[in-house]
Amino acid sequence: MPQNRLTRLFQEKSGNLLNIYFTAGYPKLEDTVTILEELEAAGADLVEIGMPFSDPLADGPTIQASNQVALENGMSIKKLLNQLVQVRERVSLPLILMGYLNPVMQYGFERFCEEAARVGVDGLILPDLPFAEYEEEYKPVLEKYGLSLIFLITPQTSEARIRQIDALTNSFIYMVSSASTTGSQVQASDSQQAYFSKVQKLGLKNPLLIGFGISDKPSFELACQSAHGAIIGSAFIKALQKPSEVRENVRSFLQSIKG
Amino acid sequence: MEYGVNERGYYGQFGGAFIPEMLYPNVEELREKYLSIIQEPAFQEELQDLLRDYVGRPTPLYHAKRLSEKYNTKIYLKREDLNHTGAHKINNTVGQILLAKRLGKKRIIAETGAGQHGVATATVCALAGLECIVYMGKIDTERQRPNVEKMRLLGATVVPVTSGSQTLKDATNEAIRDWINHPEDTHYIIGSVVGPHPYPDMVARFQSVISEEIRKQMLEKEGRELPDYVVACVGGGSNAAGAFFHFLDEPSVRLIAVEAAGLGVDSGHSAATSILGKTGIIHGSKTLLMQTEDGQITEPYSISAGLDYPGVGPQHAHLAQTGRAQFIAITDADAMEALRELSRLEGIIPAIESSHALAALKEINAGPNDVVVLNLSGRGDKDLNTILTYFEEQDASK
Numbered sequence: 149m150p151q152n153r154l155t156r157l158f159q160e161k162s163g164n165l166l167n168i169y170f171t172a173g174y175p176k177l178e179d180t181v182t183i184l185e186e187l188e189a190a191g192a193d194l195v196e197i198g199m200p201f202s203d204p205l206a207d208g209p210t211i212q213a214s215n216q217v218a219l220e221n222g223m224s225i226k227k228l229l230n231q232l233v234q235v236r237e238r239v240s241l242p243l244i245l246m247g248y249l250n251p252v253m254q255y256g257f258e259r260f261c262e263e264a265a266r267v268g269v270d271g272l273i274l275p276d277l278p279f280a281e282y283e284e285e286y287k288p289v290l291e292k293y294g295l296s297l298i299f300l301i302t303p304q305t306s307e308a309r310i311r312q313i314d315a316l317t318n319s320f321i322y323m324v325s326s327a328s329t330t331g332s333q334v335q336a337s338d339s340q341q342a343y344f345s346k347v348q349k350l351g352l353k354n355p356l357l358i359g360f361g362i363s364d365k366p367s368f369e370l371a372c373q374s375a376h377g378a379i380i381g382s383a384f385i386k387a388l389q390k391p392s393e394v395r396e397n398v399r400s401f402l403q404s405i406k407g
Numbered sequence: 408m409e410y411g412v413n414e415r416g417y418y419g420q421f422g423g424a425f426i427p428e429m430l431y432p433n434v435e436e437l438r439e440k441y442l443s444i445i446q447e448p449a450f451q452e453e454l455q456d457l458l459r460d461y462v463g464r465p466t467p468l469y470h471a472k473r474l475s476e477k478y479n480t481k482i483y484l485k486r487e488d489l490n491h492t493g494a495h496k497i498n499n500t501v502g503q504i505l506l507a508k509r510l511g512k513k514r515i516i517a518e519t520g521a522g523q524h525g526v527a528t529a530t531v532c533a534l535a536g537l538e539c540i541v542y543m544g545k546i547d548t549e550r551q552r553p554n555v556e557k558m559r560l561l562g563a564t565v566v567p568v569t570s571g572s573q574t575l576k577d578a579t580n581e582a583i584r585d586w587i588n589h590p591e592d593t594h595y596i597i598g599s600v601v602g603p604h605p606y607p608d609m610v611a612r613f614q615s616v617i618s619e620e621i622r623k624q625m626l627e628k629e630g631r632e633l634p635d636y637v638v639a640c641v642g643g644g645s646n647a648a649g650a651f652f653h654f655l656d657e658p659s660v661r662l663i664a665v666e667a668a669g670l671g672v673d674s675g676h677s678a679a680t681s682i683l684g685k686t687g688i689i690h691g692s693k694t695l696l697m698q699t700e701d702g703q704i705t706e707p708y709s710i711s712a713g714l715d716y717p718g719v720g721p722q723h724a725h726l727a728q729t730g731r732a733q734f735i736a737i738t739d740a741d742a743m744e745a746l747r748e749l750s751r752l753e754g755i756i757p758a759i760e761s762s763h764a765l766a767a768l769k770e771i772n773a774g775p776n777d778v779v780v781l782n783l784s785g786r787g788d789k790d791l792n793t794i795l796t797y798f799e800e801q802d803a804s805k
Contacts, residue, residue, distance in 0.1 A: 250698065254687065304590050
């Protein structure tokens with residue numbers, strides 16, 4: 149498989165990676181590329197672009213509401229891919245598209261992968277795509293277009309399954325901080341620390357990024373102690389809701405995490 | 408042709424377990440254990456005792472003579488409306504609560520549309536002494552207030568869901584979110600033959616008591632086990648799955664699944680998924696699904712709160728695609744007329760859901776020597792407000 153921006157990123161930078169999630173088409177339909185440019189300028193290391201879905205069942209209220217607004221704004225996979233056509237002239241960050249399987253299926257899985265790769269997308273997160281189906285049906289397509297599929301693990305995921313996931317993927321593993329939907333608070337609890345250090349000790353080939361419940365500088369730094377970096381979603385979506393201009397919101401939020 | 412589930416949870420091309428990793432351990436635990444637990448003799452003994460003495464089974468197979476005369480055929484009503492709590496839903500919740508106890512769960516969650524499944528779940532939680540949280544779309548809590556009050560009286564917490572369209576599909580999403588947030592001590596009692604494998608199979612097995620009894624009762628009453636037709640309404644499809652179960656591999660039995668056409672299949676206000684749906688993924692399984700071109704799930708409509716679900720169980724999708732079952736869509740107006748007809752011909756007020764099945768009688772053209780078994784899935788008490796409002800408005804517009 150050709151080396152994409154994701155694998156290169158993890159070779160070049162080993163820690164404190166900041167991955168920002170935002171919903172495409174939110175707060176305004178045409179904000180997608182503006183937010184990406186600003187995220188790059190403000191020092192994000194990689195970005196997860198959410199493809200809005202009517203029924204995002206692994207997400208908490210903040211992301212769900214942003215999905216609804218984005219759909220009302222008219223966002224769709226087709227529009228998003230059109231918005232991203234020239235993004236590589238302006239943004240060099242690794243880009244991941246995150247979404248639920250149904251809209252992707254309706255678009256056509258292969259057509260989606262082909263077009264996503266063409267506009268410069270490096271990886272996908274499809275949380276409701278099961279392993280067996282991935283291996284049989286989807287893996288060859290993803291490989292054909294050089295896209296990484298990122299899998300999630302949780303505190304309840306068994307060691308055997310974590311190793312299986314590690315073997316199947318080639319970019320990073322998305323480590324869900326606790327049993328939760330997105331937007332709940334991460335806490336420095338003993339059980340969570342035990343989970344983080346248990347996974348760290350497995351000696352996985354893929355780097356780990358911690359997500360769910362990372363909202364500010366202290367929780368980001370805490371997560372970075374146990375993994376290669378962290379993913380911030382709901383807190384960033386909330387920051388986008390501030391009345392100031394969208395570039396300013398992105399800048400000041402990243403400043404609050406990295407500054 | 409195979410109509411049951413295969414080992415990977417598929418019915419033909421439908422089914423599976425399309426779930427985020429956060430739900431994997433819960434669903435996997437269930438998948439590994441459900442068959443062995445429900446086949447244990449001690450489990451079966453406890454289940455059968457409860458079905459008999461608590462639920463009130465077997466339910467009668469009633470020969471509806473006046474209705475038969477009207478349609479010039481022989482019609483039997485399988486009286487699921489006579490179950491405790493008023494519908495077939497309790498067959499499944501009794502089974503799942505025993506399963507939850509054996510899995511060591513302390514907390515039960517459920518979703519409900521019309522409230523029948525919510526009441527059935529709250530009932531068995533009271534029986535088992537387990538905490539019960541029922542998610543219900545805010546709009547449904549308003550149009551089904553008596554069921555909300557019943558659930559509260561039974562000790563359940565009813566959570567009105569304000570996300571999305573505030574109806575059944577959103578209540579299901581919230582219940583799934585709750586499960587994600589409580590992965591160890593909680594069992595999710597799904598009320599229909601939907602959701603990730605093994606739910607569709609597990610719920611169908613608990614509901615299969617309906618067709619098991621029909622076969623025995625047919626033998627007693629007609630001297631043969633197989634009717635010519637089995638008719639049942641389908642939202643998610645649990646009562647139909649139960650009524651069809653022991654007839655799936657009997658090609659002489661014509662299976663009729665009746666969906667809600669709402670204001671008409673092409674009106675934009677319908678829940679006729681087998682006609683309007685395309686293959687998609689909802690709540691963890693691949694099935695027929697009402698959706699936009701972009702794959703966003705659309706909100707179905709039916710006068711019956713129990714039938715307005717945008718998908719159908721994966722087995723029903725398979726039965727529709729293979730033609731094993733004939734799918735018929737019935738409008739609100741025809742269902743309500745059938746409701747009044749049964750009330751006046753037989754002195755039985757059926758649920759609006761079941762009235763859709765009744766309205767299909769005029770579509771199937773059964774002959775005078777045919778035997779039709781119609782699954783009367785529930786009683787109409789819960790729908791009284793809707794029924795009265797509907798007929799008042801109809802009279803006013805005349």
